[in-house]
Amino acid sequence: MTSSSGRRRIRAPGVLWREGEFGVVVLPPGDSGPQTLSGSAPALWHALEQPHTDLALAADLAFQFGIEAHRVLADIAPVLDELTACGALIEAP
Amino acid sequence: MNASPKTSSAQEAAVAGPAQAATRAIAAYGLPGAAELPTTPLDADVWHRVFTDATRERTIPLLAIAVADAGLPATPDQKVEITRAHEQAMRRCLVLDRALLETSALLDAAGIETRALKGSAGAHLDYPDPSWRAYGDVDLLVGSDQLDDAIAALIAAGGRRTVPEIHPGFDRRFGKGACIVRPDAIQIDVHRTFAAGPFGLTIDLSKLFTDITPFVLGDRMLSALDRESRFLHACYHAALGDSIPRLTALRDVAQLSLANPLELDTALDRARAWRAESVVARAVTLSWDALGLEPSPLSRWAGSYQPDRFEARSLRAYTSDARSYATQTAAGVAAIPGLTAKAAYVRALVFADRGHVAARDGGYTKRIRRGWRALRNTAGPR
Numbered sequence: 025m026t027s028s029s030g031r032r033r034i035r036a037p038g039v040l041w042r043e044g045e046f047g048v049v050v051l052p053p054g055d056s057g058p059q060t061l062s063g064s065a066p067a068l069w070h071a072l073e074q075p076h077t078d079l080a081l082a083a084d085l086a087f088q089f090g091i092e093a094h095r096v097l098a099d100i101a102p103v104l105d106e107l108t109a110c111g112a113l114i115e116a117p
Numbered sequence: 118m119n120a121s122p123k124t125s126s127a128q129e130a131a132v133a134g135p136a137q138a139a140t141r142a143i144a145a146y147g148l149p150g151a152a153e154l155p156t157t158p159l160d161a162d163v164w165h166r167v168f169t170d171a172t173r174e175r176t177i178p179l180l181a182i183a184v185a186d187a188g189l190p191a192t193p194d195q196k197v198e199i200t201r202a203h204e205q206a207m208r209r210c211l212v213l214d215r216a217l218l219e220t221s222a223l224l225d226a227a228g229i230e231t232r233a234l235k236g237s238a239g240a241h242l243d244y245p246d247p248s249w250r251a252y253g254d255v256d257l258l259v260g261s262d263q264l265d266d267a268i269a270a271l272i273a274a275g276g277r278r279t280v281p282e283i284h285p286g287f288d289r290r291f292g293k294g295a296c297i298v299r300p301d302a303i304q305i306d307v308h309r310t311f312a313a314g315p316f317g318l319t320i321d322l323s324k325l326f327t328d329i330t331p332f333v334l335g336d337r338m339l340s341a342l343d344r345e346s347r348f349l350h351a352c353y354h355a356a357l358g359d360s361i362p363r364l365t366a367l368r369d370v371a372q373l374s375l376a377n378p379l380e381l382d383t384a385l386d387r388a389r390a391w392r393a394e395s396v397v398a399r400a401v402t403l404s405w406d407a408l409g410l411e412p413s414p415l416s417r418w419a420g421s422y423q424p425d426r427f428e429a430r431s432l433r434a435y436t437s438d439a440r441s442y443a444t445q446t447a448a449g450v451a452a453i454p455g456l457t458a459k460a461a462y463v464r465a466l467v468f469a470d471r472g473h474v475a476a477r478d479g480g481y482t483k484r485i486r487r488g489w490r491a492l493r494n495t496a497g498p499r
Contacts, residue, residue: 038218038336040334040335041211042207042211042248044181044185044200044203044207045184045200046203046207049204049211051211051214051215053215053336057212058211060208
């Protein structure tokens with residue numbers, strides 16, 4: 025797993041996005057195509073307006089959705105890695 | 118067995134009436150004075166018609182938001198269909214927003230000042246959220262003196278001009294602008310003014326660069342027109358654009374005049390100075406009629422406005438059955454000040470370049486016939 029629960033991530037500055045009942049559509053800068061975040065991922069996207077460690081993000085979502093934090097972390101880690109790989113998220117200083 | 122004509126006509130009426138009422142109420146959704154939406158889910162046939170109309174009229178976002186807000190009750194299948202369509206529309210808008218950012222950065226690097234028009238600018242500045250407005254291309258305004266450079270820069274970046282210039286120097290002096298298609302098939306409309314023909318020639322274009330509203334897109338600050346000029350541009354687009362304007366164009370007119378405070382006196386003073394009050398009156402009347410809105414001071418003014426001779430004659434070029442690019446261009450002669458400039462305009466039309474003639478008219482003979490018809494239509498009844 026490439027995700028590191030200690031590093032802080034935040035939305036990339038140039039990322040474009042729209043929200044609706046479908047969730048959140050995200051278009052990172054560069055050549056990537058749009059990606060749709062559905063289910064609980066829009067909550068994750070909103071939280072990432074500010075820098076968060078993966079652990080803090082998981083704890084926050086666990087509180088919101090009433091699920092155990094370690095289960096949330098396992099669910100969101102691949103999403104966070106994918107969004108980072110496509111340029112929608114960056115590591116916060 | 119086929120249904121009898123009487124039965125099928127009754128069935129059609131049973132679908133068309135409710136679908137038309139729902140389509141109109143959806144196009145006005147969220148505006149003060151909008152008609153009420155149905156209180157139960159639409160029948161499958163009516164829904165199908167409403168969904169098809171919303172796709173054509175680019176009002177899918179309004180339908181989706183009406184359903185999401187429970188303003189329009191919907192079946193689970195209908196919710197799935199409209200949510201998916203809204204998602205697809207927004208994915209497309211994001212791609213267009215990225216193209217807008219790339220294009221404005223490209224032109225900025227070439228020292229060309231731009232203003233974002235219509236779609237993205239309107240979605241971000243004039244609606245409660247950008248997800249309320251869908252659009253299909255990128256529209257930018259550039260100054261007359263930089264139009265040629267802007268077109269050259271976009272072509273150098275791989276773009277293709279859809280219709281060649283009518284005559285060298287015509288666009289920057291008299292034209293509406295040019296349409297450039299990028300290698301990825303995204304259309305960039307580079308505007309010099311709001312319309313071809315007479316109403317595009319009477320606008321004080323310098324005003325469009327001095328009075329602006331900034332907005333943030335991605336990590337860049339872009340410039341749009343100020344609110345009053347955005348309203349006027351929406352009116353030009355709705356009143357003079359397509360022969361039957363899209364509901365989304367009519368919604369823009371109502372949105373800009375009803376949803377947020379508009380300096381109406383400023384907007385109408387500007388329209389008067391541009392000899393275009395009749396354009397505003399027509400756009401407002403079309404909008405209020407199509408969206409079924411309650412009368413307002415603006416709609417009452419529009420309903421009673423009497424165009425002067427120049428406006429009446431110019432409007433015919435855009436609104437009569439004979440409307441065409443040729444008719445509008447021919448009607449433009451009256452709007453050009455000075456005999457020398459009029460002569461230059463007419464000379465460019467008569468001695469049009471071969472590439473333009475081939476693309477626009479299909480040959481010189483057809484062009485001459487079309488030009489003669491346009492002149493006759495422009496003259497109108499005596």
